[in-house]
Amino acid sequence: xxxxxxxxxxxxxxxxxxxxxxxxxxxxxxxxxxxxxxxxxxxxxxxxxxxxxxxxxxxxxxxxxxxxxxxxxxxxxxxxxxxxxxxxxxxxxxxxxxxxxxxxxxxxxxxxxxxxxx
Amino acid sequence: xxxxxxxxxxxxxxxxxxxxxxxxxxxxxxxxxxxxxxxxxxxxxxxxxxxxxxxxxxxxxxxxxxxxxxxxxxxxxxxxxxxxxxxxxxxxxxxxxxxxxxxxxxxxxxxx
Numbered sequence: 293x294x295x296x297x298x299x300x301x302x303x304x305x306x307x308x309x310x311x312x313x314x315x316x317x318x319x320x321x322x323x324x325x326x327x328x329x330x331x332x333x334x335x336x337x338x339x340x341x342x343x344x345x346x347x348x349x350x351x352x353x354x355x356x357x358x359x360x361x362x363x364x365x366x367x368x369x370x371x372x373x374x375x376x377x378x379x380x381x382x383x384x385x386x387x388x389x390x391x392x393x394x395x396x397x398x399x400x401x402x403x404x405x406x407x408x409x410x
Numbered sequence: 411x412x413x414x415x416x417x418x419x420x421x422x423x424x425x426x427x428x429x430x431x432x433x434x435x436x437x438x439x440x441x442x443x444x445x446x447x448x449x450x451x452x453x454x455x456x457x458x459x460x461x462x463x464x465x466x467x468x469x470x471x472x473x474x475x476x477x478x479x480x481x482x483x484x485x486x487x488x489x490x491x492x493x494x495x496x497x498x499x500x501x502x503x504x505x506x507x508x509x510x511x512x513x514x515x516x517x518x519x520x521x522x
Contacts, residue, residue: 296453298453326510334514336454336499338510341508383451385453385454387453398456399444401446401453401455401456402453403452403453404451
């Protein structure tokens with residue numbers, strides 16, 4: 293099956309610093325990648341959608357200047373949390389779509405990145 | 411408003427029994443609905459997808475039903491095992507939509 297990797301799997305950073313999270317589709321080309329965040333015992337909340345080579349589309353309430361997304365290639369998307377604060381501590385998960393097959397979009401998830409801001 | 415609701419209470423069942431999880435939605439017209447498994451500290455893993463014009467889908471011990479009149483999907487795990495213990499997420503993509511929207515998930519515990 294399709295594999296999506298994320299790096300790092302966990303990171304601890306100090307308040308005010310920036311953190312970059314990488315998401316890669318290992319054995320397929322991802323036309324679209326999604327970034328989610330998840331708080332304990334809560335649903336996955338979509339933050340933004342990105343297509344290769346174009347600007348990301350952010351969900352309402354998500355600060356695009358704080359959460360910078362770059363979808364540089366069909367296999368790589370990065371999320372940079374700028375000037376991180378403790379309230380940004382969360383579980384960040386990326387997802388990649390392989391494109392339409394028979395009218396359906398198959399979507400695969402990375403293992404997630406646990407961010408802790410101290 | 412649009413909602414996807416899953417039972418927030420954990421489901422505890424005995425090994426060997428059938429687990430049934432419920433997903434209800436309002437104010438959506440799903441093109442298709444998906445079920446995922448999520449283990450603690452991990453990303454979701456895709457299990458099954460069912461289209462709006464399908465009533466039932468099976469995969470090994472898993473079965474999903476989809477009732478667009480009731481606006482409900484049921485997810486069944488037969489002959490459940492302790493290894494099936496996890497959180498199960500319901501997700502849908504609306505007709506003409508693009509984004510996948512998730513429910514909060516139901517935690518399943520299977521006791522040996």
